[in-house]
Amino acid sequence: MRSSNWSTESRHKRGYGSAWDRIRIVVLKRDNGLCQCDKCLGGKLRLLPANEVHHVIPKSKGGTDDLSNLQAINAECHKRETAKEQGRTLRPKRIISESGWPIDQ
Ligand SMILES: [Zn+2]
Numbered sequence: 347m348r349s350s351n352w353s354t355e356s357r358h359k360r361g362y363g364s365a366w367d368r369i370r371i372v373v374l375k376r377d378n379g380l381c382q383c384d385k386c387l388g389g390k391l392r393l394l395p396a397n398e399v400h401h402v403i404p405k406s407k408g409g410t411d412d413l414s415n416l417q418a419i420n421a422e423c424h425k426r427e428t429a430k431e432q433g434r435t436l437r438p439k440r441i442i443s444e445s446g447w448p449i450d451q
Contacts, residue, residue, distance in 0.1 A: 369411055370399045377418035383427060386420065392446045394420035404431050 374396060380386070381394040396418035403409030419427065441449045 366411070369413070369416065373399045373413065373416045374418045376413070380418065381420035381423050382417035383419050383423040385426075386423060394423065396420050398424045400424055400427055406431075 377396060379396055381396045383400070386393050398419050398421050400417050400419035400423075401409045401411075402415050402417055409415050443449050
């Protein structure tokens, strides 16, 4: 029998399973359930509640499910970050006022 360490990789290939669910909960707890994206942490806006987990280095660029590569993120911020990673720019539809509420234009 050869020893191998392919088990983590085959899990990646199957996509997100129950292991991912556990990681997700750990990350959300660690980050206090608040969005950790640059924009939220930048201090311009209030911190948004996070309900998703983001790969800092995208898996497509070799990022892993390691806790150091994961951050809690708000669903809207996640969409924006993902779009950015894919090289598209989302046109902002709304401006957020000082009070933290969006202003419709
Ligand atoms: Zn955010």
